[in-house]
Amino acid sequence: MEDLARHSGATVRTIRAYQDRGLLPRPGRRGRANLYDDSHLTRLRQISALLERGYTLASIKELLAAWDEGRGLSGVLGLVSEVERPWSEEVPERLSLDELDGLFGKGSARSEDAVAEAVELGVLVPLPERPGEFLVPSPQELAVAAELHRAGVPLLALTGHLRELRAQVEHIAARFMDFTGQHIFGRCPQSGPTDEEASEAAGLVRRLRPLAKQTVDAELARAMRTFASRSLREHLRQGAYGAEGEGGGGGGGQGVGQPGAGIAEAADSTETSASDEAAGSAEAADNAPVTEPVLLPAGTLASVRALVGAEQAAAFIASAAEREVHARTMDRLAAGS
Incomplete structure (x- = not known):
């Protein structure tokens, strides 16, 4: 030996x-x-x-x-x-603690908990031969984290989110492998492949490699559009109907008494409510729609009047509420299909 x-x-x-x-x-x-x-x-x-x-x-x-x-x-x-071989074209980079501070803000790289989390997740890989320096396997991932941190997301919240995201993405990868294994590679011989069969399988992998990323990109874009639009509508709805204690137009307003209202009335005693305006025009009609007064912040009503005029305020608010109800109904129907 x-x-x-x-x-x-x-x-x-x-x-x-x-x-x-x-x-x-x-x-x-x-x-x-x-x-x-x-x-x-x-x-x-x-x-x-x-x-x-x-x-x-x-x-x-x-x-x-x-x-x-x-x-x-x-x-x-x-x-x-x-x-x-790597499933990404990214080229790893090296960063020092000072460079990490430059990305995330002064002192960020000195947070032992955040750095330990990043190392455990493989976002940072310590270089034993160069203390204080790290290999960054995915500079893009680190750049996204830095941008989110500058927008106000705490460092440990970022690593927690990455843990959750990684588990979900690994599930997607496993499902894709099961899918291709069942319908594509399942046709390959169960015993060891010949040289020719192995070469053919390598060609299949080469063609399928970009499909996984393209599929996830397309579905993520669809989901982000759906949920971002839904979140924005919810935020605007809460701003319009759920604000309490906010005033405007020279007087203090009151919060919404009942969520989801469509026709509004300002709590400011100096302003005529939108429901009163609608009721005034409806009294002359035999088939007048039934109206119900609901409290709305005076500032919101003043903004609507400035946008469409006092005469159209009630109709505008009613139309906006109807559109919201319609959108939520469509969301529920789509989710149930």
Whole structure:
């Protein structure tokens, strides 16, 4: 074994470990002596070359098993390389603590809890040979976090959100693999693939690789539009009907007495309510719609009057409420389909 170690450049301990893992065949025997030949030396060189290319020992064991079964390594190596190469075109960067401070604000990088969370999540990878510096596998992800932090999101809230997001994205990835495995790769032979079959599978992976990202991008865009619009409508509705204690136009207003009202009345005693205006014009009609006074902040009513005029204020408020009711009805119907 010492001679094999000397010729291969591997240590005796490493050779024993490879034998225990099934990567290196056991030596032949001559009496009580172990015999190693050129096949052992070749295998050690193969393992070393694959390790340099980034393969794990588990992957190397599978590749060498394919080689031993006579299936060739070129196709299998191409398949493994296609699957295990980065699924992003991003180039990792190095950042120091001072540079992190520049991104997130002075003192941010000195937050031990936030840095520890980022390291645990793999957003930052410490460089042992350069204390105080980190490898950033995804500069885009870090840039998004920095922008959100500048907008007011606390650092630990960002890492908590990333944990939740990562779990959901990993679920999506697992479902995509199950889907393609069932309908595409399930047709591949269950036993080890031949060199030609492995090359064909690598081509499939190459074509399918961008489809996963494109599908998620399209669905995320759709969902963001739906929920952003819904959130905005809810925010505007609360601002219009739920504000309490806010005044305007020279007098203090009162909050909405009952949420969801459509026709409003200002609490300011100096202003005529929108419902009174609507009722005044409706009294002359035989089939007048039934109106109900609901309190509305005086400032809101003043803004509506400034926008459409006092005569159209009631109709404008009623129309806005009807549109909101219609939109929420459509949302419920869409969610139930």
